[in-house]
Amino acid sequence: xxxxxxHRSTRFERNLATREAPWVKWTxxxxxxSFFALFLILPLVSVFFEALRKGWxxxxxxITEETALAAIKLTVLIAxxxxxxxxxxxxxxxxxxxxxxxxxxxxxxxxxxxxxxxSPVIVGLMYMLVFGANGWFGAWLVEHDLKVIFAVPGIVxxxxxxxxxxxARELIPLMQAQGRDEEEAAVVLGxxxxxxxxxxxxxxxxxxxxxxVILSNARAMGEFGAVSVVSGKIRGQTNTMPLHVEIxxxxxxxxxxxxxxxxxxxxxxxTLVIKTWVEHRASSHFNATHMVPADVNTLSPRVMP
Amino acid sequence: MAFALTPNTLFGRQRxxxxxxxxxxxxxxxxxxxxxxxxxxLIVLIPIAAVFLKTSELSFAxxxxxxxAPRVLASYKLSFGASMIAAAINAVFGLMLxxxxxxxxxxxxxxxxxxxxxxxxxxxxxxxxxxxxxYARNGWIGQYVEGVLGIKIAFAPAGxxxxxxxxxxxxxxxxxxxxxxxxxxxxxxxxxxLGARRWQTFRYVLLPILLPALLTGFALAFxxxxxEYGSVIFIAGNIPLVSEITPLIIITKLEQYDYVGAxxxxxxxxxxxxxxxxxxxxxxxxxxxxxxxSR
Amino acid sequence: xxxxxxxxxxxxxxxxALNDISLNFESGQLVALLGPSGCGKTTLLxxxxxxxxxxxxxxxxxxxxxSVSSVRERQVGFVFQHYALFKHMTVFxxxxxxxxxxxxxxxxxxxxxxxxxxxxLNLVQLDxxxxxxxxxxxxxxxxxxxxxxxxxxxPRVLLLDEPFGALDxxxxxxxxxxxxxxxxxxxxxxxxVTHDQEEALEVADKVVLMDHGHVEQVGTPEEVYNHPAxxxxxxxxxxxxxxxxxxxxxxxxxGADAVPHTQDNFTEGSEVFAFVRPHELRIVTDTxxxxxxxxxxxxxxxxxxxxxxxxxxxxxxxxxxxxxxxxQAQVAELALIPGQHVRxxxxxxxxxxxxxxxxADAVSNSGSKQSSTGARA
Numbered sequence: 001x002x003x004x005x006x007h008r009s010t011r012f013e014r015n016l017a018t019r020e021a022p023w024v025k026w027t028x029x030x031x032x033x034s035f036f037a038l039f040l041i042l043p044l045v046s047v048f049f050e051a052l053r054k055g056w057x058x059x060x061x062x063i064t065e066e067t068a069l070a071a072i073k074l075t076v077l078i079a080x081x082x083x084x085x086x087x088x089x090x091x092x093x094x095x096x097x098x099x100x101x102x103x104x105x106x107x108x109x110x111x112x113x114x115x116x117x118x119s120p121v122i123v124g125l126m127y128m129l130v131f132g133a134n135g136w137f138g139a140w141l142v143e144h145d146l147k148v149i150f151a152v153p154g155i156v157x158x159x160x161x162x163x164x165x166x167x168a169r170e171l172i173p174l175m176q177a178q179g180r181d182e183e184e185a186a187v188v189l190g191x192x193x194x195x196x197x198x199x200x201x202x203x204x205x206x207x208x209x210x211x212x213v214i215l216s217n218a219r220a221m222g223e224f225g226a227v228s229v230v231s232g233k234i235r236g237q238t239n240t241m242p243l244h245v246e247i248x249x250x251x252x253x254x255x256x257x258x259x260x261x262x263x264x265x266x267x268x269x270x271t272l273v274i275k276t277w278v279e280h281r282a283s284s285h286f287n288a289t290h291m292v293p294a295d296v297n298t299l300s301p302r303v304m305p
Numbered sequence: 306m307a308f309a310l311t312p313n314t315l316f317g318r319q320r321x322x323x324x325x326x327x328x329x330x331x332x333x334x335x336x337x338x339x340x341x342x343x344x345x346x347l348i349v350l351i352p353i354a355a356v357f358l359k360t361s362e363l364s365f366a367x368x369x370x371x372x373x374a375p376r377v378l379a380s381y382k383l384s385f386g387a388s389m390i391a392a393a394i395n396a397v398f399g400l401m402l403x404x405x406x407x408x409x410x411x412x413x414x415x416x417x418x419x420x421x422x423x424x425x426x427x428x429x430x431x432x433x434x435x436x437x438x439x440y441a442r443n444g445w446i447g448q449y450v451e452g453v454l455g456i457k458i459a460f461a462p463a464g465x466x467x468x469x470x471x472x473x474x475x476x477x478x479x480x481x482x483x484x485x486x487x488x489x490x491x492x493x494x495x496x497x498x499l500g501a502r503r504w505q506t507f508r509y510v511l512l513p514i515l516l517p518a519l520l521t522g523f524a525l526a527f528x529x530x531x532x533e534y535g536s537v538i539f540i541a542g543n544i545p546l547v548s549e550i551t552p553l554i555i556i557t558k559l560e561q562y563d564y565v566g567a568x569x570x571x572x573x574x575x576x577x578x579x580x581x582x583x584x585x586x587x588x589x590x591x592x593x594x595x596x597x598x599s600r
Numbered sequence: 601x602x603x604x605x606x607x608x609x610x611x612x613x614x615x616x617a618l619n620d621i622s623l624n625f626e627s628g629q630l631v632a633l634l635g636p637s638g639c640g641k642t643t644l645l646x647x648x649x650x651x652x653x654x655x656x657x658x659x660x661x662x663x664x665x666x667s668v669s670s671v672r673e674r675q676v677g678f679v680f681q682h683y684a685l686f687k688h689m690t691v692f693x694x695x696x697x698x699x700x701x702x703x704x705x706x707x708x709x710x711x712x713x714x715x716x717x718x719x720x721l722n723l724v725q726l727d728x729x730x731x732x733x734x735x736x737x738x739x740x741x742x743x744x745x746x747x748x749x750x751x752x753x754x755p756r757v758l759l760l761d762e763p764f765g766a767l768d769x770x771x772x773x774x775x776x777x778x779x780x781x782x783x784x785x786x787x788x789x790x791x792x793v794t795h796d797q798e799e800a801l802e803v804a805d806k807v808v809l810m811d812h813g814h815v816e817q818v819g820t821p822e823e824v825y826n827h828p829a830x831x832x833x834x835x836x837x838x839x840x841x842x843x844x845x846x847x848x849x850x851x852x853x854x855g856a857d858a859v860p861h862t863q864d865n866f867t868e869g870s871e872v873f874a875f876v877r878p879h880e881l882r883i884v885t886d887t888x889x890x891x892x893x894x895x896x897x898x899x900x901x902x903x904x905x906x907x908x909x910x911x912x913x914x915x916x917x918x919x920x921x922x923x924x925x926x927x928q929a930q931v932a933e934l935a936l937i938p939g940q941h942v943r944x945x946x947x948x949x950x951x952x953x954x955x956x957x958x959x960a961d962a963v964s965n966s967g968s969k970q971s972s973t974g975a976r977a
Contacts, residue, residue: 008406008410009408009409009410010410011490011524012407012408012409012490013408013410015490015493015494016497017490017493017494017496017497017498017506018408018490019408020309020503021503023884025409026574028401028404028405028409029405029409029411031398031401032398032401032402032405033405033411033417035401035402036417036420036421038400038446039470039471039474040421040423040424040471040474041420041469042421042439042445042446043432043435043436043439043471044420044423044427044435045433046435046438046439046444046445046846047431047434048808050435050438065543068381085342088340089340089341089344091734092336092337092340092341092344093341094334095337096333096334096337096338096341096599098338099329099331099333100329100331100334101329102338106343108341108345109591110582111345111349111350112345113582114349114353114582115349116529116582117532117578117579117581117582118353118532118575118578119531119532119533119534119552119571119574119578120534120552121532121552121553121555121556121571122356122552122555122571122575123532124351125354125356125559125567125568125571126352126355126571127352127381127557128355128559128564129352129355129356129359129564129568130351130352130355130566131600134564135355136355143453147506152592157348159350160348161349161352164348164349167432167637171876179333180329181680181682181684182684182685182686183331184330184331184651184678184680184684185678185680185684185685185686185749186648186678186686186701187330187331187651187671188671188672188676188678188750189673189697189749189750189752189753190672190698190701190702191672191697191701192332192672192701193332193333195388195701196331196332197333199339199686199697200686203686203688204687204688214975215425215426218426219425221428222426222427222428222429222430222431223428224428224429224534224535225429225533225535225552228534228535228556228558228594229559233379241428242428242429242430242431242535243430245418245428245430245431245434246430246539249434249539253436255788257434257506258434258435258438260432261428261431261434261435264427264428264430264431265427265431267428268423268426268427268428268431269426271426272419272420272422272426273419273420276415276419277425292462294378330650330671387639417763
């Protein structure tokens, strides 16, 4: 969902037919921005405020303490495994759906979206049912001394599930909007499949790809519900950062909980900054390279959690 | 030549059997199909199937008893009710925010626009503890609302609502915003030239165009809210029959090793989500069709 | 290189795009596939290129069955309607693409590629644009770059899909002349698709007229224009007046009017379509005259080299409109005024069978019946 936000409202503001009376405008501005401040800005600010309430020393100690560091490492590891896997899937699925015609395409697209509509808690439950001690593969796993649930593989699986559609959903509409002309031209000019993908398709979707990766990374590092079911929350071993925050919070160690939370909040802010930058790059890329302005409308609005 | 340029529409009608493709010069069909289906089956379909199979261990009477227990029923009421109200609040303020972002210029607009996505990017647990700290009796907001007005938000059903409003906001803004941006000013000029007042133009010209997107945003926010767990459990207080959401019921049952019971409740939620997914798909189809039609 | 297509069939779902097409394209010719939207011309072009697969029938390139070779092996140059230039590459890189994609053993050296690209850019007279991106070019420039890119792989045949379709009228006219000149220099067998009859007649050595997945007529521009084989071709090429009539002993009966006619290969009493070009109608103002079709003058357009007169049929129910082309001198002499009743007398009539009753569809239906005669080149 790379949105092409133009920050120019002048075409509406200068036009008599598209502007409201000043009091309407100011009421709308006040109401919506107050709502925005109350629900988005205040929580964000309070995270950092609470984190530093007891001073920098406590803050630094909380995030460099052994179990905190272990949680950070695990979180990075999880993202490092699950994001590339979903990236490969997303590219394959988008190539399939955008560049080929086959029956059952609509069904497949719906299936790809499915993980968005499953509650994270249920995701955790599902993997318990498949890999848990009493699950389908439970006995087999015990026999071979393998642990999925209450171990890192379970956390990875749950994370893959919740971030499953991100890259695919980003790429599919983008590739569809670009059509197949350029790829067909490449093939007529003698390029083989990989050459076509590498030299023609990929350069055209790189911003969308990056966008999907950033969003799925944010979600992978921040996932709570699904991971909390399958992790077992063993400190220093299967505790991710969000789970660590929960444990500290439940122990009434608020300063430490908010300190670790502030790292996640920073991650969110960095994500938003990169995302905004990508949108900017993508839209200038889009404006510079798109020859038929009418095609702009083929990008349908899409929103993902 | 129109028909050759839009082969999709024509190919779409072709019936050649599921997952059998029509001719294309672009390679990689079998490879990408195999990989996509395999990965999808492994990660998504098998686990989902597990929920259905596990539930079948129960007889229907047993199943019914589990999913309609008073505590579970109370949780549905809270989860669905609060989600509905939160989505409605988001629809109103999301539309307003989208309008303001598209139509007016004001300082800090870029930052506001970027931060609208915060709930997508901020881990839910972080949002949960931050909102709890804000709305608790000694928090920045709580000390006035609870201390002065006597309205309890944190550790009460109202807290659930606050958390769900937070996580749902971007859905409405981001579905409505692009439609608003693409609107031709001619529409409003035409309405004005025909004598419509500003409110009438909004009510009879703009709102009908925005409605499909607005409903889609509403449904997306609602769907997300129903399944939400992380941001809610900290602020809800989790009092049985009062402020306990359905996902928490599942967790509680799991912690008591009642896998079948947890799965039964999960199945109810899962079925509901699937229905909602179909509704959202239909709404999005309607939305893109009506955009196409208005041009 | 010669191209032959035999018995090509292609359906998209319930829609028949091509119905038993057989054509021969001679080596070195520039051929236009001409027809209205949806007639199957682009599909045929894509099948020849190998971008689409026919349901049945074969394509032979220089006598070899091409059905077995993939697009990459066919060595065709294809110019897409919207150019399909690679947006993220410079003009130079676009043109060099085909050479760079060759397997290492066959790939030219860097210097060779460079020389070849500049040679081609010089050929299309755009060498100075080598470092630009496609978005920085005008439509006409993009079209020429697309052509240079297609030529870079030394294709045995050049296929162009609506090459001038997306350009404005003035550029289109320029490019037309330029393409013809280029073809005369290179002599590469070329096929282009167009829905613009003027374009086809002006540029091509040979025109293939298509409608509803059939070939209606094949011939030189002069042949198809002067001797249309079917009602479809008659009405598609240039403006034409149509009468529904019945062949009678003394001539043609059109409604209440009689039109003088001598064409003996129609039996008396047969229902026919009669086509007359606007310049083949004479206007008679003499009220005593009984021959020809009665009509009423609506408008006289007397500017330009020739003048046009628009007329309505007198039979209100039929709602017929006619157009007559005259010289300025003739118009001045006739001194027509709007509302004046006149008679239209054709100097030449072309008759076609009109089986069954008359409907809007009848023209094309009867046309496709006769197409088998015109299908072979």
